[in-house]
Amino acid sequence: MVIYCLSLLIVRAKITQNIFLFFLIWNLFLALIPYLLIIYLRIQDDFRKNKIKTYLIIAIWLAFLPNSFYIITDLVHIFQSHPSTFWFDLTLISSFAFVGFFIGIQSIFEFEKIAMTFYNEKMLLIIIPILCFLCGFGVYLGRILRYNSWDIISNPKQLVIDIGLQLITAKTILFSVHFGIFIYLFYTSKKIIFNTKSN
Template structure:
C-alpha cells in the first residue's frame, strides 16, 4: 500500500480513528487503575463501551450497503429498529458516573476522569451513529422525514436509558425475556420519575446531536469550498 493510499484511508476513516483513540484512552485509564489498585471493580465498563460501539458498527454496515445497492424499504425499517434497540447503550454510559459514590476518597478524581472519558467515548460513538442514520434517511426520503424519525428515536432512547439504569433491562431482553420486559415497560410508562427522566435525557441527547449535526455540516461545507 502506497503512502498516498494510506493517507486517503486514514482521511476516510478519521472519525472512526478519533473514536477509537478516545475509547482506547478510557480503557487504558481503567487498566492502569486495575494495576495500581489490584481491583477489578470497574471492569464492567469495558463491556458497556463495547455495547456502545455495536450500533455504530451495525448502522455503518447498513449505510455502506445502501450506498452500493438500495435496501428494500421493509428491510431498512428492520435495520433501523435493530439499531434503535442497541443505541441506548451508547448514551447509557454517562449514568455510570453514579458509581463515583462508592469510590475511595483518594481515588475520586481519578475515577471521575476515567468514567467521564468512557462517557465521552460512548456519547461520541452514539452521536456518530445518529449522524449516519440521519444521512441515510435524508438520502432515502428527505430532511423533514429524517428529523422526525431522529426526534422519535431520541425520545425512545431516553426511555431506553431509564429502562437500562433503573429497570436493569438489556437490549437482548426483547428476545430472551419479552413478557417481563413488556410488563416493565408498561409499568414505567405510568411512573412519574420515568417520564421525567425520559424527557430530560431525551432533550439533552437531542440538544447534543443538534450541535453535533450543525458542526458536522459546517465542517462539510468548509471542506467543499476549501479550494474554491
C-alpha cells in the same frame, strides 16, 4: 480515546490491585454495536431496494442504541470510589462516558444519512427528536429497571408489561424527555459545528 480509556483502566487496576470499573469495557463494547450495525447498513449497495433487511437492521440498531448513551449513567459508580482514587476514577468513567456518548451521536448521524433516502427533511425533524426520546426511555429501562437489550428476546413478555406500566408514570416520562433533550442538544450542536466546517 479508546486506547486512552483502556490505559487508564489498566493503570487503576495496577495501582489498586482490583478490577473495579472493568465493566466499563463491556458497556463500551455495547455502545459500539449500534454504530457498527448502522455503518454496515450504509455500505450495503442494496439497502434502498431491500427494505425488509434495512428495517430489520434498523430495528436491531434502535434496540442497542440506548447503550451508547447509557454509559454516561455509569458516573453513578463514582460514589463507590475511595477518596484516594476519586479524581482518577472521575476522569476514567468520564472518558468512557464521552466515547460511548460520542459513538451514539455519530450513530444517529449515520442513521440520518440513511433515512434521508426514504424521508424528506421535514419528516427527519420529527423522527430524530422521537429517536432521542426513545433513547432516553431506553436508558431509563437500563439504569432504573435494569433491563438489557437482549431482554427483547429472552424476556419479551415482562418487558412489554413493564414498558406499558412505566409509560404512564410521570417519573418515566420526565426522565425520558429530559435525557432525550440532552441527547438531542448534543446531536444538534455537533450538526451545527459540522455544517459550519463544511461551509
